[in-house]
Amino acid sequence: MSDLKDHKQLGQELELFFTTEIAPGAPFWLPRGMVIFKELEKYIRELTDAAGYLETSTPIMVKSKLFKESGHWDKFGEHNMYNLDLTEEEDKETVMYSLKPMNCPESTILYRFRPRSYRELPLRLSEIGRLHRREKSGEVNGLLRVRQLTMDDAHIYAREDQIFDEVSNILDMMINFYKSFGFEYEFRLATRPETRAGSDENWDKAEKELANAINKKGLKAGDKMGDGAFYGPKIDVHIKDSQGREWQLATVQLDFHQPEAFKLEYIDEKGEKQRPVMIHRAIFGSFERFIAILTEHFQGAFPTWLSPVQVMIIPISEKHLEYAQNVLEQLKGSNLRVEVDSRSESMQSKIRDAQMQKVPYMLVVGDREASENTVAVRQRSEQKQEVLKIEEFISQINKTIESKSQL
Numbered sequence: 001m002s003d004l005k006d007h008k009q010l011g012q013e014l015e016l017f018f019t020t021e022i023a024p025g026a027p028f029w030l031p032r033g034m035v036i037f038k039e040l041e042k043y044i045r046e047l048t049d050a051a052g053y054l055e056t057s058t059p060i061m062v063k064s065k066l067f068k069e070s071g072h073w074d075k076f077g078e079h080n081m082y083n084l085d086l087t088e089e090e091d092k093e094t095v096m097y098s099l100k101p102m103n104c105p106e107s108t109i110l111y112r113f114r115p116r117s118y119r120e121l122p123l124r125l126s127e128i129g130r131l132h133r134r135e136k137s138g139e140v141n142g143l144l145r146v147r148q149l150t151m152d153d154a155h156i157y158a159r160e161d162q163i164f165d166e167v168s169n170i171l172d173m174m175i176n177f178y179k180s181f182g183f184e185y186e187f188r189l190a191t192r193p194e195t196r197a198g199s200d201e202n203w204d205k206a207e208k209e210l211a212n213a214i215n216k217k218g219l220k221a222g223d224k225m226g227d228g229a230f231y232g233p234k235i236d237v238h239i240k241d242s243q244g245r246e247w248q249l250a251t252v253q254l255d256f257h258q259p260e261a262f263k264l265e266y267i268d269e270k271g272e273k274q275r276p277v278m279i280h281r282a283i284f285g286s287f288e289r290f291i292a293i294l295t296e297h298f299q300g301a302f303p304t305w306l307s308p309v310q311v312m313i314i315p316i317s318e319k320h321l322e323y324a325q326n327v328l329e330q331l332k333g334s335n336l337r338v339e340v341d342s343r344s345e346s347m348q349s350k351i352r353d354a355q356m357q358k359v360p361y362m363l364v365v366g367d368r369e370a371s372e373n374t375v376a377v378r379q380r381s382e383q384k385q386e387v388l389k390i391e392e393f394i395s396q397i398n399k400t401i402e403s404k405s406q407l
């Protein structure tokens with residue numbers, strides 16, 4: 001276990017991402033890291049589209065008064081946000097702006113855009129939002145603890161009798177998602193903290209709903225007494241990575257407070273005004289932190305569907321370059337991420353380098369392959385080679401990618 005590398009080292013070696021003192025706590029994404037970021041984004045969009053979410057986007061910078069109304073200013077702490085005095089000449093008083101530390105208050109502005117009917121509920125608004133949190137410079141750590149993060153966020157506005165189904169669906173989505181990375185997962189119910197907003201009656205109701213959703217799924221949940229958000233209880237999901245370390249990533253939170261604070265309403269069947277409940281949820285929390293965890297979990301050997309380079313074509317000598325190029329075009333035509341190692345190094349050292357770069361598939365091509373229209377396939381973790389027709393290889397690798405297999 002001693003030669004395990006952390007995500008910062010792997011991020012540099014594999015050219016995925018890095019941080020530098022010019023922007024503490026805010027990563028620079030290199031093209032290969034961005035491939036992973038975009039694949040995750042695609043995956044989470046597939047899941048949310050299938051579950052009836054509607055994607056939105058809200059401003060990064062808004063007037064600070066919004067966070068005073070929501071209660072975040074007092075509870076989250078103005079010192080944990082980036083606040084800017086942007087008073088213009090024509091302004092009569094100081095106008096303070098903040099970079100949003102979370103998406104929720106602005107999500108309620110989307111909800112309030114026009115009157116809402118019970119027919120629209122549950123209204124599931126998702127947002128892949130970029131947030132800023134003022135972590136101390138001594139506490140930022142690679143991608144694990146950052147000042148700028150991108151969250152796979154969503155807010156669901158629902159009637160009280162819809163809470164159970166909504167929370168159940170979210171738990172299913174989480175289980176699906178975590179299984180596809182080979183993580184073990186565990187749920188924890190975090191209950192009311194000492195300082196909190198909202199009535200005890202609402203807290204009782206909310207805690208009961210969450211416990212119900214967990215129990216009826218037959219899931220076991222540990223307790224995190226007093227660890228809820230200030231506006232409501234939550235279910236946290238903890239995962240275990242390949243090294244046995246535990247991480248808290250996903251969360252579902254029930255919130256009766258912000259609908260009150262922002263006077264959210266919908267018109268019910270009888271034409272009367274009712275207050276919806278708000279459910280906050282993230283499946284993996286932040287892209288930055290999750291990619292850090294994935295990088296360490298896989299030690300850079302990402303499954304094929306996530307790998308920045310999926311296939312490296314290795315011509316045995318220069319005279320096989322033309323055929324290698326031909327194979328490259330065919331693979332690119334099938335939307336594979338593929339490169340040719342055209343350096344005049346030995347075949348052995350090209351294989352070694354591709355293995356160092358954790359490329360899942362190496363295709364060695366020489367005289368025989370060129371004359372038979374085949375490729376000698378070598379997987380990064382195996383010694384043996386298998387000769388396949390190009391179409392056969394394409395269909396195999398596409399199956400591996402589509403199924404999000406661990407290979």
Ligand SMILES: [Zn+2]
Binds near residue numbers: 103155281
């Ligand atoms: Zn929220």
